[in-house]
Amino acid sequence: MLSLLLLGAIVWSLASINWRGPIGHAGGGAALFDFVQALFPPELSAEFLLVGLLATWQTVTFAVASITLAVLIGFPLGVMASGTLAGSPRGKAAMVLVRLLLASLRSVHELVWAVLFVAAFGFSSLTAILAIALPYAGILGRVYAERLNDAPERPLIALRTGGASPVGVLLYGRLPMAFPDLLSYSFYRFECTIRAAAIMSFIGIRGLGFEIQLSLQDLMFGQVWTLMLFLVGLVVLVDLWSSKIRRSLAS
Amino acid sequence: MSESIETNDCLVAVDSISKSYPRVDALAPLTLTIQKGERVALAGPSGSGKTTLLYLLAGMIQPDSGQVKIDGKSLSDLKPGKELARLVAIMHQSNDLVPQLSVLHNVLAGRLSQWSLFRSLISLVWPKERHLAEAALARLGIADKILERTSKLSGGEQQRVAIARLMVQSSRVILADEPVSSLDPSRAQHILGLLTGLVASPPGSSSAFSSDSGPDSPGMVLVASLHSPDLIRKYFSKVIGLRQGRLQFDMPASDLSDSDLESLYNLDEDARQPLIAGGGR
Amino acid sequence: MIRPGAIVTAYRARRRSRRRSITFARASAYGFLVLVAISWGYILLGADSGLADVVSSQTWSNAGRFLRQLFGLDLDIMPAYLQLDQWAEKGKLAYHTLAMSVLAISIAGFGALLTFVPGARNVSDGDLGGTPSRTGRAIFFFIRLTFAFTRAVPELVWALIIVFFLSPGVVPGALALALHNYGVLGKLSSEAVENMDPAPARAIRSAGASDFQMLSYVVLPQVLPQLLTYLLYRWEVVIRTTVVVGFVSAGGLGREFRLSLSFFHYTELALIILWYLILVIGVDLASAWLRRLARFG
Numbered sequence: 001m002l003s004l005l006l007l008g009a010i011v012w013s014l015a016s017i018n019w020r021g022p023i024g025h026a027g028g029g030a031a032l033f034d035f036v037q038a039l040f041p042p043e044l045s046a047e048f049l050l051v052g053l054l055a056t057w058q059t060v061t062f063a064v065a066s067i068t069l070a071v072l073i074g075f076p077l078g079v080m081a082s083g084t085l086a087g088s089p090r091g092k093a094a095m096v097l098v099r100l101l102l103a104s105l106r107s108v109h110e111l112v113w114a115v116l117f118v119a120a121f122g123f124s125s126l127t128a129i130l131a132i133a134l135p136y137a138g139i140l141g142r143v144y145a146e147r148l149n150d151a152p153e154r155p156l157i158a159l160r161t162g163g164a165s166p167v168g169v170l171l172y173g174r175l176p177m178a179f180p181d182l183l184s185y186s187f188y189r190f191e192c193t194i195r196a197a198a199i200m201s202f203i204g205i206r207g208l209g210f211e212i213q214l215s216l217q218d219l220m221f222g223q224v225w226t227l228m229l230f231l232v233g234l235v236v237l238v239d240l241w242s243s244k245i246r247r248s249l250a251s
Numbered sequence: 252m253s254e255s256i257e258t259n260d261c262l263v264a265v266d267s268i269s270k271s272y273p274r275v276d277a278l279a280p281l282t283l284t285i286q287k288g289e290r291v292a293l294a295g296p297s298g299s300g301k302t303t304l305l306y307l308l309a310g311m312i313q314p315d316s317g318q319v320k321i322d323g324k325s326l327s328d329l330k331p332g333k334e335l336a337r338l339v340a341i342m343h344q345s346n347d348l349v350p351q352l353s354v355l356h357n358v359l360a361g362r363l364s365q366w367s368l369f370r371s372l373i374s375l376v377w378p379k380e381r382h383l384a385e386a387a388l389a390r391l392g393i394a395d396k397i398l399e400r401t402s403k404l405s406g407g408e409q410q411r412v413a414i415a416r417l418m419v420q421s422s423r424v425i426l427a428d429e430p431v432s433s434l435d436p437s438r439a440q441h442i443l444g445l446l447t448g449l450v451a452s453p454p455g456s457s458s459a460f461s462s463d464s465g466p467d468s469p470g471m472v473l474v475a476s477l478h479s480p481d482l483i484r485k486y487f488s489k490v491i492g493l494r495q496g497r498l499q500f501d502m503p504a505s506d507l508s509d510s511d512l513e514s515l516y517n518l519d520e521d522a523r524q525p526l527i528a529g530g531g532r
Numbered sequence: 533m534i535r536p537g538a539i540v541t542a543y544r545a546r547r548r549s550r551r552r553s554i555t556f557a558r559a560s561a562y563g564f565l566v567l568v569a570i571s572w573g574y575i576l577l578g579a580d581s582g583l584a585d586v587v588s589s590q591t592w593s594n595a596g597r598f599l600r601q602l603f604g605l606d607l608d609i610m611p612a613y614l615q616l617d618q619w620a621e622k623g624k625l626a627y628h629t630l631a632m633s634v635l636a637i638s639i640a641g642f643g644a645l646l647t648f649v650p651g652a653r654n655v656s657d658g659d660l661g662g663t664p665s666r667t668g669r670a671i672f673f674f675i676r677l678t679f680a681f682t683r684a685v686p687e688l689v690w691a692l693i694i695v696f697f698l699s700p701g702v703v704p705g706a707l708a709l710a711l712h713n714y715g716v717l718g719k720l721s722s723e724a725v726e727n728m729d730p731a732p733a734r735a736i737r738s739a740g741a742s743d744f745q746m747l748s749y750v751v752l753p754q755v756l757p758q759l760l761t762y763l764l765y766r767w768e769v770v771i772r773t774t775v776v777v778g779f780v781s782a783g784g785l786g787r788e789f790r791l792s793l794s795f796f797h798y799t800e801l802a803l804i805i806l807w808y809l810i811l812v813i814g815v816d817l818a819s820a821w822l823r824r825l826a827r828f829g
Contacts, residue, residue: 017631028699061574064564112772115789120595122582125576164360168366168371
């Protein structure tokens with residue numbers, strides 16, 4: 001039943017495309033050949049590697065700034081959305097509202113936010129950072145709320161019977177127990193903000209994406225490869241770092 | 252009736268409380284008193300209502316009828332939190348500590364009922380009333396573990412951390428649900444020695460715990476559920492036998508004979524009828 | 533025979549490694565905080581930081597004007613989102629966008645399905661049967677490298693490259709989305725194989741199962757449901773990204789989004805955003821429904 005549904009979806013998506021028009025450019029095949037050939041070897045001049053390094057650094061700064069803002073916004077919202085402090089009916093209502101807010105924040109892609117913000121506020125670094133931070137706060141907030149709610153019950157009951165208030169239970173029970181999870185998830189999302197920061201080139205933010213766009217315009221495919229390799233290296237590095245932290249927290 | 256049982260030395264007065272559950276662990280109307288300084292052992296087969304009685308004494312659940320008074324205050328009148336935590340503290344069967352926190356913070360969590368929101372937040376970074384935790388841990392012989400992560404401690408050490416938390420809560424009545432059920436005999440002796448020691452010479456009498464001790468020492472009570480007659484005789488002053496939610500005996504622990512316990516635990520199928528709350532024999 | 537001294541040495545080594553691992557997490561925390569400070573400093577002190585804009589009243593009046601234009605409050609003509617034929621016109625684009633997302637996730641899922649088994653370390657090591665071979669190792673490394681590469685490059689960059697070879701429309705967008713998500717799905721599924729419970733595999737191996745039987749009785753039944761769940765989750769991400777990819781690949785809502793923004797057709801932009809939100813919410817609901825169906829079906 002499910003597999004039929006999936007198969008049907010694939011057939012429908014294939015059928016709804018206009019296959020009569022040309023799929024490739026006239027010179028598309030040749031361009032593809034040029035592009036692949038440019039990998040052997042990519043642009044490796046010291047001058048250009050320096051350009052790549054600077055662009056990597058710029059992308060890192062935007063990613064770091066965005067994830068910090070996202071955590072700062074997402075954490076309090078996540079605590080509110082978890083409902084662990086919501087005792088009164090008014091608290092419950094606030095919880096529902098915050099959940100809706102989180103859902104709407106994450107329903108729009110960061111670059112869509114960015115394009116809209118530029119139209120509204122004008123171009124600046126903070127515009128881009130806010131555009132990344134908002135949808136990521138939406139994602140982080142939801143996951144934080146889930147993890148806080150999933151904390152083992154028994155130690156919480158012990159705290160409660162010891163007379164701790166809901167805030168006390170949160171600070172001395174839920175938070176420390178969920179902390180390793182919260183941290184490793186935030187780190188995973190930091191890796192995602194690197195990609196998000198890179199594509200902010202689309203609104204004019206400098207960084208790896210920006211340099212890739214420039215090199216593409218100049219048809220310097222070798223440079224494109226080099227920059228992509230920088231991006232891959234950066235993501236792999238952060239991935240390794242986060243898995244090492246995860247392992248050290250688990251022990 | 253409640254007038255007659257509340258003497259000066261009475262700390263805990265249980266006045267015909269009952270609690271019914273669909274299947275197990277119900278309690279028929281039960282009346283008993285516990286004097287200051289007493290160490291009470293609670294014996295009985297599983298499902299006899301020991302845990303229910305402990306939870307009722309802790310104010311964690313409310314009785315269907317009757318009331319529990321501690322130091323003259325009815326538990327049902329107290330809001331959970333500050334006041335209740337001052338009167339009763341309960342240690343659960345598993346130690347229920349937060350494994351990621353340091354020993355220090357797990358012990359100080361016993362102070363949360365007395366702390367304001369701001370103070371509990373600050374204390375996570377700069378621990379408040381650290382001397383209380385230090386004194387309690389020193390008394391339990393694990394002062395050197397104070398900064399360790401709790402998950403790194405052995406099971407026995409974790410149990411002592413749980414006791415230290417009870418100590419800093421400085422309540423009048425200490426309840427322990429099967430504190431030695433998962434321990435080997437020698438460790439069980441050690442833990443019971445520590446628990447009963449709290450009542451024999453309450454932490455309030457040592458200098459670090461002066462918050463609650465008046466001119467005449469307030470007197471404390473320990474109620475613990477356990478099964479071993481030897482341990483009961485050695486460490487407790489009084490023993491209460493429960494069977495199917497009814498009081499079977501209530502006597503000085505020294506009078507407890509092995510046959511008393513045998514009849515308590517004897518699996519007599521005819522007697523295992525479901526208890527209907529409120530119904531006497 | 534184990535000497536007591538050996539035990540002590542091993543114990544000490546473990547203590548040491550534990551202490552070191554705590555230092556690593558702590559050092560990482562401090563390192564990251566330093567990185568945070570430097571990054572914010574770099575951005576706020578750099579050109580176009582936007583710090584002055586936050587306090588400038590000009591910024592906020594501009595933002596207010598943009599919002600009014602989005603809702604078409606100052607217009608003489610009917611805003612687009614109140615015109616039925618506009619709804620139908622943009623709806624057709626939304627339909628293409630949805631098709632783009634389904635095509636993308638199908639290609640990504642199909643690609644991952646073909647490659648995730650040899651991309652798992654325990655398969656190439658022969659833990660799940662088969663003989664470890666140099667070719668197997670080489671294939672493993674190649675596949676993992678492909679996953680890492682396709683995953684690290686964002687969809688938009690893939691789209692920028694692909695439009696050099698393919699004519700604009702739904703297909704290049706779908707391919708760009710598929711490439712990135714192929715890396716994501718492949719990595720997740722291969723890791724799912726690596727984290728599989730080894731007990732059933734060992735049991736069936738000792739019962740004399742062939743490699744093919746191992747695959748079809750142990751690996752796939754455990755991992756395919758997970759792959760399906762990941763696929764549906766990624767579909768939710770893909771539908772959000774279709775518009776972005778459409779900015780450059782010119783398929784679906786993305787192209788119109790950009791055009792109406794550059795031609796200041798703000799009420800049309802509002803309508804496109806509405807359709808976008810309808811798609812996102814619809815896909816979220818559909819994905820949740822399908823995941824439930826998969827769990828109970």
